[in-house]
Amino acid sequence: MGTTKAAKQQNRDGVRGAHGTASAQTRPGAARDEEVGLDFPRAWVEFPDPADDEQVFRCDLTWLTSRWQCLFGNGCQGITAGRAEDGCCTLGAHFSDEEDEQRVAGHVARLTPEMWQFHGVGTGPHGWAEVNEEGERQTRRFQGACIFHNRAGFEGGAGCALHLLALREGREPLETKPDVCWQVPIRRSYEWVELPDGEEVLYVSIGEYDRRGWGSGGHDLHWWCTAAPSAHGAGQPVYVSYRAELIELMGKAGYDRLAELCEQRLAAQLPLVAPHPADPPAPSASTPATDAAQED
Structure with missing residues (x-):
């Protein structure tokens, strides 16, 4: 049975003690200057790994079709105040x-x-x-x-x-650099899941390496680019610009299937469901509902 909202609040208060709950301005996932908040609707897709029957990819299409780009040396504010030139x-x-x-x-x-x-x-x-x-x-x-x-x-x-x-x-820089350097800002994580029939599959999640990816210390970073609108103006979506890195993380067959699904998402005539909030606004697109409203 699910926990009620009141019970959840009581649990939070019990953990936080006399200080009460954090305000929207101070909670870790809240929006901050020049960055959107961490908690927003995302569109995910799951598909079997074409190269491994015991593996399923779970990919964040909101992130992978976003227009993020690295701003190192071109507007990056750095993760440490006063050291913008260091980037991350x-x-x-x-x-x-x-x-x-x-x-x-x-x-x-x-x-x-x-x-x-x-x-x-x-x-x-x-x-x-x-x-x-x-x-x-x-x-x-x-x-x-x-x-x-x-x-x-x-x-x-x-x-x-x-x-x-x-x-x-x-x-490719991924050949010469430490793993963490070429993987960021892509985050890959693993979880074994038992299916209702007792079979187990390995879920491999491919998503955004946001502030939480750094652990609790990530919330103390001076600035982080994946949530910054200033870093979301690329001419290509992430799944294209990070093709080499994604192939290394997923394999060629897995990447090819991901690319197909990303292309289908971007080719849709309707406005994207759950776009990345740091992306620039998409051109308005007509839908049956809006067309009918205009006719009225």
């Missing part, structure tokens, strides 16, 4: 596992001082990786940001040295 590189990059770190190490070996501003530091005795306060390995932070982050004015180019390496070599 202030904290360094956590490695997903040992294989991730070893893969990155192979590409770091090809970086030169002309490509990497802190080459001398990163190849020195303290290296380019470190263990953080949580005991996890990540790229080393140097002078307030990731050691691979070339600062503005560096002759080899500002931004991630590993990203620049990929572009110079004609590779």
Whole structure:
């Protein structure tokens, strides 16, 4: 039996104590300056993985058909106040596992001082990786940001040295960068689900890496682009601009099916159901209901 609204409120008050419930202005998911709120209607689609009978993709079409684009160096305000030029590189990059770190190490070996501003530091005795306060390995932070982050004015180019390496070599940046760096702002999560007949399938969710994707600390970020209207003006939707990354996350067959469903959504004559609120307003489209109203 579902919990009543009054019971839910009582539970919240019991947890929060004498301070009561948070106001709409202070709750974590609320809209803030230059960002829409985190909680809004979304359109999801589920489909079996064409390459794996035991796997089902659950994809957020609201996000994947949105017009988000990375604003690094072109309007990005950064996740830390006063360090806009760092973008989301202030904290360094956590490695997903040992294989991730070893893969990155192979590409770091090809970086030169002309490509990497802190080459001398990163190849020195303290290296380019470190263990953080949580005991996890990540790229080393140097002078307030990731050691691979070339600062503005560096002759080899500002931004991630590993990203620049990929572009110079004609590779996709996902090949040279840590997993978390190329996956953001796509979030992939897994959940085993038992079906009514007792069978189990693995649900793989592909959606938006919003502030909550960072954990509770995500609400303290100075700025985050996925909810910022200023970052929603791309000429292509996310499922097109992030094709390479989505193929890596889903496989080619899974991506191809996703692309078909995204195209069907965008080709519909009716206004999109549950568009991303940070996207620019879509051109008005006629519907049978509006046409009838105009005739009256």
